[in-house]
Amino acid sequence: MPALQNTLDKLQKGQKGFIQGFLNNPSLDTPLEQRFLEFGFIEGACCEVLHEGFPHRDPIAVKIGATITVALRRSEAAAILVKLLP
Secondary structure, three states: OOOOEEEHHHOOOOOEEEEEEEOOOOOOOHHHHHHHHHHOOOOOOEEEEEEEOOOOOOOEEEEEOOOEEEEEOHHHHOOEEEEEOO
């Protein structure tokens, strides 16, 4: 069964995937995309949702690779494409 492609904001706590790139979204400005890259959101990097805020599941804490943990708003995470791990 092939892995599904999704956006990072759709992942639940504990789900893992691989970064596939960014959505071509006019509301995603270049500085935000550059910031994602600086944080380690590079194509092929493994990511996992570690924590969700309360009560609206916002923001989320995302582990990238083995060492980097970043907090993102779900609206920002919606611009990051991921391939879910089975």
